[in-house]
Amino acid sequence: MNSVWTLGDWLQYLFSFVLVIGLLLTLLWTLRKLQNGQSLMRKHTQRLQTLETLSVGTRQKIMLIRVDDREILLGVSAQTMTVLSPWPDQNTAQASGKLPAALEALPETLTP
Structure with missing residues (x-):
């Protein structure tokens, strides 16, 4: 079995890592907005x-x-x-x- 990582393997690993971190940050941002009682699509119209x-x-x-x-x-x-x-x-x-x-x-x- 070949255990040498090629450039394609590294790029695939890096892309997967960036995708998971991006999804995690998006989820955290969404939860923060929902926790503050703000609508995700509505403008800031708090009186x-x-x-x-x-x-x-x-x-x-x-x-x-x-x-x-x-x-x-x-x-x-x-x-x-x-x-x-x-x-x-x-x-x-x-x-x-x-x-x-x-x-x-x-x-x-x-x-x-």
């Missing part, structure tokens, strides 16, 4: 997005979320969600660059 999250305790977070074109600051714990900034008017949110009053009332270690 609610989490922009930033800051952990301030073991089970407490401050989250900046965007709903359409408005940004809202939330305090999140294991039991409740509290709005830290008022629901902005569309014109007021874009015009003011100041921190909301609820955010200014937080301890200084949390303010930017």
